[in-house]
Amino acid sequence: MSVILILLLASMFLALCFLGAFLWSVKQGQFDDPVTPAMRILMDDDSSTRESSPPEHT
Amino acid sequence: MxxxxxxxxxxxxxxxxxxxxxxxxxxxxxxxxxxxxxxxxxxxxxxxxxxxxxxxxxxxxxxxxxxxxxxxxxxxxxxxxxxxxxxxxxxxxxxxxxxxxxxxxxxxxxxxxxxxxxxxxxKLGSLQQNGNDGGRRRAWMQLGVAGFAFGNIMLLSFPGYLGVPVRDTPWLPPVFGALSLLLSIPVMLFSAREYFQSAWLGLKHREISIDVPIALGILALFFQSAFDILRGVGEGYLDSLAGLVFFLLIGKSFQRRSFDALSFDRDYTHYFPLAALQVNPDGSTATRPLDRLVTGDRLRIRNGELIPADAVLMQGPALIDYSFVTGESRPEERLIGETLYAGGRHHGAPIEIEVIKEVSQSYLTSLWNHKSFRKDHERKFDRMTREVSKIFTLAVITLALATGGWWLFHSPGDTLRIMSAVLIVACPCALALSAPFAFGTALRILRGCGLYLKNGFVVEGMARVRHLAFDKTGTLTQGGVGSVHWDGTELSSALQAALRGMTESSTHPLSRAISSTFSVEADQPSGFQEWAGKGLECIWQGQSLRLGSSVWLREQGLEVPALAGSWLAHGSQVLGHFHFTDSPREGVAQSLPVLSSRYDMTVLTGDREEGLQTLRQWFPGCKDARASLSPGDKLEAIDQLRSDGRAVMMIGDGLNDAGALRHSDVGVAVTEDIQTFTPACDAILEASQIPDLPRYLRFSRLTVKVVAVSFAISLLYNIFGVAVAASGHLSPLFAAILMPLSSVSVLVISVFGTRFAARLAGLTPGPRLREDTRPRSMPPSPIPQQELAA
The missing domain is CATH 3.30.70.100 (Alpha-Beta Plaits)
Incomplete structure (x- = not known):
């Protein structure tokens, strides 16, 4: 029945890892602004790539 | 460009x-x-x-x-x-x-x-650093820790509830118990900390808030469980404890307002610029920070800039728009030697002024030196929650003592256990959750409609309002010069073209208003001249065409009655005059009678008496209207209205309403654009939504009813739980089921009840689900239009 102890420790360890990750992300400021990152992800990185390829609609 | x-x-x-x-x-x-x-x-x-x-x-x-x-x-x-x-x-x-x-x-x-x-x-106010990120991050972390502990303790408690046989491993329950206890310590010390602090603070001020029974319940839960686990007689109620804190923190975060772009505590420093252009005696100029201006400084004010401090005009003439400060709807001409009050906006060629009072001592800003602004004027809206919780707390403590006394005689060994069971079950988790969730939902619904509340409890304040006080200029009326009417002989289209050409050449607001009434093509005026503070002149059909004040035309030897408005003369012949009337906002004239059937209404305006004449024309039901009020007068008027104990809601827009907004029970600042300056208030209302005010007020009353119903339901849960606990039958399993059940059911009733109330009141959140993704229709310009129109 000592396998349950290993399971217990493993699950606790995993949960603590997630909690730690959450606390770290809050401290990093990832929860400060919930709106802007969502917009940023939709934007292409570079405008210079566009120049090499012809515009699609002409 | x-x-x-x-x-x-x-x-x-x-x-x-x-x-x-x-x-x-x-x-x-x-x-x-x-x-x-x-x-x-x-x-x-x-x-x-x-x-x-x-x-x-x-x-x-x-x-x-x-x-x-x-x-x-x-x-x-x-x-x-x-x-x-x-x-x-x-x-x-x-x-x-x-x-x-x-x-x-x-x-x-x-x-x-x-x-x-x-x-x-x-703005002057941007010098004050504000950082509330710390508090918000902390709230997130507290929520995270509580959620983590809740989930894990629940898992550890399950075997106990399910009665899993432990014959082979008798050491397992104590291990599970010890782990749960370990997990609950950060919940007590970190997540639930604010509840202990606020309960303690309340007790120190001899005030019983809802946090007192919550703190008592949490403490009873913890110590009873720790006692049980350490003695090895049971698994305790730690999952209930962590769950309780977790739900409470969710409720707290739900009612926290979530729009950063708005500020509800702005004072004059958020309206004034940072610096002004100073003119040295030798004629050179230098910029000078506003907070270091002293009496005697000479400043140059350019087109569209604010007068930063009370000053005397040294080089003019000036055309000052005081609409935002005094409610006076028309720009005023000022001549050299006259006093200019801080807060007015100058239009036209640069002027020079000499400061006679420092910024913080000026006529307008001295309003903030009023005693009500100095002390931290925190209005308490959560009256309902507070009153219920006061009775509730006293009842719980009496009950706990009474059951303790009864058991002391019958079975002294069980006394402490049962007293703490009563405290545990009576912990008003559901009670504490119902108001935040109902008001938080209302906050979100109203935000979708264009009314932004400072916090959820403002809804309760709105529901108590019995008297409405309105500002006129910029709130009930459009602001600006109003609509233009021509009174005189009919204007030929050639004359209209000439007039349009002439008025278009001027930047004076009245000229602009007149020119916008003509639909003909403008005719380029010849010999155009603008007499600052007097009028316009050009040559048309060989004779001079003059448009200006009656005083000016009389100086020119014309027979003009001394009436307000812009008079028009061609040669020596007076053709008539343009006059200006305030026009109500769209829909306001229809919604005011609806409001006046339920509320007492007062109109407070800084505008002149004749402004009220037109108001009475489109709002005949207005019995109480007062004109020519200074900002201080408005504040006193509100105090007087409140003196009979009835809650007053002030709806206004300008800096001159700041005192009244602050002193009323609910202060609503009206704005054309929520990004621009609004004085300190409890709610910010988009100007176009003023006609919907009756619906908002009805919605607030319905929401309060929803809260009352969920209060009643959560009290039923408590009475039921206390009855079980007092008889000595409270098992951890029973507590673990009853607590989340009562919390979640009250939460669901609050949220859906409020949504239903919104439908009953006819509120349909508009397309602006998020206040900030709407495109701004106003182009940015050095003179924000909306402030001009205020």
Missing amino acids: VYSILSDHKLDRFYELDPNAGQQVGDGPETGAFDFLADSDLRRKLIDFTDGKTTYITFHLPQIHCVACVWLLERLYNLHDGIGPSEVNFTRKTLKVPYDESKITLVELAGLLSRIGYEPDF
Whole structure:
């Protein structure tokens, strides 16, 4: 029945890892602004790539 | 102009990202508008951080309105190699820029931003640093810890509830118990800390808040469980404890207002600029920070700038728009030697003034020296919750003592256990949750409709209101000069063309209003002349055509009655005059009678008496209307209305209403654009939504009823639980089921009841699900139109 102890420790360890990750992300400021990152992800990185390829609609 | 800057730096994709991206850029700020940023003292206060090489500064850019803005502003480094990677916060409309001071100065940086259409907004108030990120991050962490503990303790408690046989492993339950106890310690010390603090603070001030029974319940839960676990007699109620704290924290975060772009505590410093242009005796000019202005300083005020302090006009004439300060709807001419009050906005050629009072002592700002502004004037809206919880707490403590006394005689060994069981079950978790969730939902619904509340409890304040006080200019009426009427002989189309040409050549607001009434093509005037403060003149059909005040025309030897308005004369013949009337906002005339059937109404205006005449024409039901009130008069009028104990709601827009907004039970600031300055208030209302006010008020009353119903339900749960506990049958399993069940059911009733109330009141949240993704229709310009129109 000592396998349950290993399971217990493993699950606790995993949960603590997630909690730690959450606390770290809050401290990093990832929860400060919930709106802007969502917009940023939709934007292409570079405008210079566009120049090499012809515009699609002409 | 903007396009050429952008395409030079290969940023022209800006316009593809969002069709709304382009904004009409005004004339641009006058050159030297940001010279005050060269002042090292000011600069040090404005920047966030510097290491000597790279400096970080956060600009407030109210023009940010779409994805393309974010895209462009985060690529600022393409425009200048002294700028590092910048970061936009969309909700707060701020831009954080690192820049190299040796390559670009702050003045140049601000100038660059304003050239591409984002003019940084510097106000006297931006010198005060505000950081509430700390508190918010802390709240997130507390929630995270509580959730973590709740989930894990629940898992550890399950075997006990399910009665899993432990014959082979008798050591397992104590291990599970010890682990649960370990997990609950951070919940007690970190997550639930605010509840203990606020309960303790309340007790110190002899005030019983809802936090007192909560804190008592949490303490009873913890110590009873710790006692059980350490003695090995049971698994305790720790899952209930962690769950309780977790739910409470969710409720707290739910009612926290979630719009950063709005500020509800603004004072005059958020309206005044940072610096003014000082004229030295030798004629040279220098910028001077506003907080260092002293009596006797001579300042130059350019077109569209604010008068920063009470002053005497030295070089004029001035045309001052006081609409935002006094409620007076028309710009006033001032001549040399007259006193100009702080807060007015000047239009026209630059003027020079001499300061006679410091900024904080001026007529307008002295309102903030009033005693009600000095003390921390915290209004308590949560009266309902507080009153219920006061009775509740007393009842719980009496009950616990009574059951304790009864058991002391019958089975002394069980006394403590049962007393703590009563405290545990009576813990008003559901009670504490119902108001935050109902009001939080109401807050979100109203936000969708264009009414932004400071916090959820304002809904309760709104429901108690019995008396409505309105400001006139800018609130009930459109503001500005109003609608134009012609009174006189009929104007031929040739004359209309000439008039349009003449009035278009002038920047005077009345001229602008008159010119907008003509539909004919403008005729270029010949021999045009503008007599500042008097009128306009040009040559038409060989004779002089004059449009101006009756005083001026009489000076010219014409027979003109002494009436307000703009008189028109051709040669020696007086043709008639234009007069101006306030026109009500769209829909206001229809909704006011609806309101007056239920509420007492008062109109408080700083405008002249004749402004009320027109008001009575379209709002005949108005019995109590007072004109020519100073900001202080308005404040006193509100105090007087409140003196009979009835709750007053003040709806106003200008700085002159600031005192009244503050003194009323609910102060609602009206604004054309939620990004611009609004005085300190409890709620901000979009001007176009004023006709919907009856619905909002009805909704608030319904919401309070929903809260009352969920209070009743949670009390039923408590009575049931206490009955079980007092008889000595409270098992951990029973507590673990009853607590979440009562919390969740009350929560569901609160949220859906409030939604239903919104439907009953006829509220349909508009397209602006998020207040900040709407495109701004107002082009940024050196003179914000909406402030002019206030």
